[in-house]
């Protein structure tokens with residue numbers, strides 16, 4: 267069975283000219299010259315759980331019934347710098363198969379739109395940290411935070427420091443969100459009240475910053491002060507905000523005062 271599946275994946279890769287496989291399996295499987303991206307454990311568990319309740323449906327239907335699963339796969343690929351064309355190969359005890367994900371994802375489109383205000387690499391890296399925070403939290407507990415990227419002069423004018431800024435006086439390379447070596451300290455400071463402020467290249471200027479709320483903002487029910495403040499700052503400045511909800515764990519990206527995408531991490 268496994269050999270058949272491997273051959274099938276190789277055929278798909280050749281036919282659709284795709285060089286990577288997202289592997290949804292407890293096992294490590296190799297596909298010769300095709301790059302394997304192992305899906306995160308939470309995704310594997312989500313597929314297993316969904317299959318348990320939708321076992322009468324087909325493979326694709328089963329996977330696609332997980333709310334927001336495609337946004338999650340796309341976000342996962344994007345944050346790692348991949349495009350969203352991939353083969354998904356599932357090899358689990360009760361579920362085996364492969365299918366192709368193709369075309370421009372909603373997230374790719376949104377990230378492109380946001381590059382009007384911020385460097386795409388900076389945005390992708392901040393999203394990578396946000397996903398890591400949403401998944402892991404800190405010392406076993408969920409944490410919420412937000413990254414406001416771009417137009418720093420105006421963002422700083424419309425906000426104030428509520429704790430001593432831990433990034434003050436450090437060289438840019440230690441404050442660069444694009445360098446994953448800095449992610450551990452970012453995750454530590456994500457526990458502070460307030461938000462991170464970054465320039466459009468992803469250099470962190472401040473953490474623990476409280477944002478002014480200006481004008482009327484209407485968001486969906488249940489979103490509180492942090493989300494409202496981030497929506498507001500993106501309305502009054504040319505910045506993008508990535509918010510990790512401490513209560514739900516989901517991620518929302520705001521641009522021009524609107525939630526342009528929600529990534530339902532809590533469902534994974």
Ligand SMILES: Nc1ncnc2c1ncn2[C@@H]1O[C@H](COP(=O)(O)OP(=O)(O)OP(=O)(O)O)[C@@H](O)[C@H]1O
Pocket residue numbers: 410411458459460461475476477478479488489490491492493494495510511512513514
């Ligand atoms: N205006 C603001 N500027 C910066 N940070 C804020 C602001 N308002 C609230 N916060 C931060 O957000 C935290 C959570 O506040 P609140 O629960 O009202 O927001 P929320 O949008 O519901 O976020 P969550 O989903 O994380 O609970 C606060 O403890 C504070 O650290």
